[in-house]
Amino acid sequence: MGLAESYQIRCLAKEIRKLKSIYPGLNYHITSGDTEQVTEKLDKGLLDFAVVCDTPDARKYEYLPFPEPDIWGVVMPCDAPLAKKAAITVDDLAGLPLFSSEQGWKNDIAKWCGERIHDLHLEGSFRLAYNASVFVKEGLGYQLTFAGLVNTAPESGLAFRPLFPRLETKLFLIWNKYQTFTPIAERFLSGVKASFGKSDTKSPNNCRKQI
Secondary structure: OEEOOOHHHHHHHHHHHHHHHHOOOOOOOOEEOOHHHHHHHHHOOOOOOEEEOOOOOOOOEEEEEOOOOEEEEEEEEOOOHHHHOOOEOHHHHOOOEEEEOHHHHHHHHHHHHHHHHHHOEEEEEOOOHHHHHHHHHOOOOEEEEEOOOOOOOHHHOEEEEEEOOOOEEOOEEEEEOOOOOOHHHHHHHHHHHHHHOOOOOOOHHHOOOOO
């Protein structure tokens, strides 16, 4: 299974835990990456499923939207001046060194701030949120990421503040059209559909990203 980073991956982990309780010998492989990376492996038949944060191509994939969207915000040192704010605006971020995934910067963040993307400075891009948070701890910049990916407990020295206007990204579990699954993969998919409260896949017109 190929995964985008999101705290909502816990939904899939719960389904795997259920299967492990029935089939203790179950083995599975998880790989992480951006949409291009995981869909390439999916297209080659190297993965049964992938999780992406772009609206899937309904011509190629069947898919299910996750129950909740991910919320974008800023991770910063807890003593940073911006940590005193309840939410962070484009004006707050203008001129600051920022870290983000390349995909998030080009898609979600660009849509969020529109023409003002030119007022923002991408200091560096990261595929893993944890790695970016290490640079934030060292005072090298501010991280744009989903809520829940980085430890921002009081003892962590980091704080998370949501963006304003609110920015949400919908996640999707996808698989190839006309895919022939193993019985265990079929059972996993049935469990996910039940836990998501969905009995069938959705079309792109019914599950757009919410920005």
